[in-house]
Amino acid sequence: MEHHHAHNHAHVHSDLKGRNLLISIFLNIIITAAQVVGGLISGSLALLSDALHNFSDVISLIISYVANNLTKKKASFQKTFGYKRAEILAAFINAATLIVVAILLIIEAVKRFQDPQKIESGLVIWLSLVAILGNGFSVLLLKKDAHTNMNMKSAYLHLLTDMMASVAVLIGGLLMKYYQLFWVDSVLTFAIAIYLVWMGFNLLKDSTKVLMLFTPDTIPIKQIVEEINAFETVKSIHHVHVWQLNEDEVHLEAHIDFNQDITLSQFDTILHQIEDLVFDKYDINHVNIQPEFGKNDAKDIIVQD
Template sequence: MSHSHNHSHNHNDLKGRNLLISILLNILITVSQVIGGLVSGSLALLSDALHNFSDVLSLVVSYVANKLSKKQASIHRTFGYKRAEILAAFINAATLMIVAVLLIIEAIKRFQNPQEIESNLVIWLSVLGILANGLSVLLLKRDSKTNMNMKSAYLHLLTDMMASVAVLIGGLLMKFYQVYWVDSVLTFAIALYLIYMGYDLLKTSTKVLMLFTPDSIPLKQIVEEINAFEAIKNVHHVHVWQLNEEEIHLEAHIDFNKNITLTEFDVVLRKVEDYVYDKYDINHVNIQPEFGKIDNKDIIVQD
């Protein structure tokens, strides 16, 4: 028996459509900011354009992963492409960190040699960035709460919008006060914010890819609770991992007090499945029954 949550095809199609709209909006922003940054001489605008270009790539990765995740399993891919979106989240978080480091290096160089900047162009293009990224953020906000891939795309766009706000403030300061060094300072601040936002997602997606036990699963407590079931003598050789956003798997060896029949085992298995699903949202359970077998009885056994 296994429990699962299935999203409708309509909802998946809506996610794909929202991603596609966000990709087109970010292409428009990137092209505009590259031209504007070169004309105005603004490093903050060029750095925001670089960030937007990385967003275009990350959104494309997210879009492709969203499409792949719908493909059916096969003989050669028994899990299908269910982890495509987790892999996309990892790639997007990593690129977010890399872009941030590049921006810090450029900001330090420009701070040592500030240049006069055409602030009017910076102001208008930053307003364009705020409006376009704001719309993209609204499109992806709902799915970002339940899907790691969509969260990675959402974070890219949210940091873009915040960066555009910072660039707008910098443009206003440069226009009215001729404080051109603020361009480098804002670039540095944007980069630090990218690192802050990207680190948690990178850590979370890495844990999933490495098959670590989800933070929400108290493994020892679960083992103790299953051990208390009638007919069960010992639970050992336990693995718990998260396959994707919707599936948490548990497999274990269970020693029984007596040599029960398969029918009796099915009754116990159903109780275990219902228990871990209702209490811990574990929706895929695989149990190996044993009686009198001499093997390692530790909870965790290195395969």
């Protein structure tokens, strides 16, 4: 009963995430179209760069939306984990696009800085205000889920950085309108791009660690080994693997060599104790232990398969 309730709650929460993503996609399509037209008319590279970033937002939000829906699909004989990693893959793709977009903006900003052009600042100001409001609302929609879900965090970061970029474009528009400082357009574009690289790199690194099955930074394997080795019947725990499947699941797999030839029921009791230990202290919620007695295999903690 309890498990069934949790599943329903997760399903409803996933539906809410999907709805919020759809709203954000719709808003960003409108913002992108308006900024492209406005950037071409006004001649503002900053506005066009913001439109390009908004377009990358649309792509990233669509990827996040598709990934969110894929996670609802059930496992099968061909896909025993289902699509549990779809959102991690989406986060990786979105982070990579952030960096690519940023590099393109840096190149264009340097070119434009060498040849500043007069810009219709009034249009820049109004369109940047529209983008700030639209992206600001989208940021609020996704903020809660961004704390606990890497996919939603990637979408959230796209929107947050674009809102900040729009603020910078607004400031630039005001400076161009009242002080004729047209070079500000290129400087702001460059600053926006550097910030995108910084944000994108951190997310790319985190998602890569999960996809590469690296041990989460919060899991001290040596400490876990010492605590399990302290069990009276355990001779040694070895061949240890710890990885993060997705946002909700951390797996531990290991071999345990026992001091004596224990019964299956005795092993089951020890296994429950180990599961409670690693879950309560380290949030590891999937444990797979291979019991051994006198087996002649490698006893190193980490063994290359």
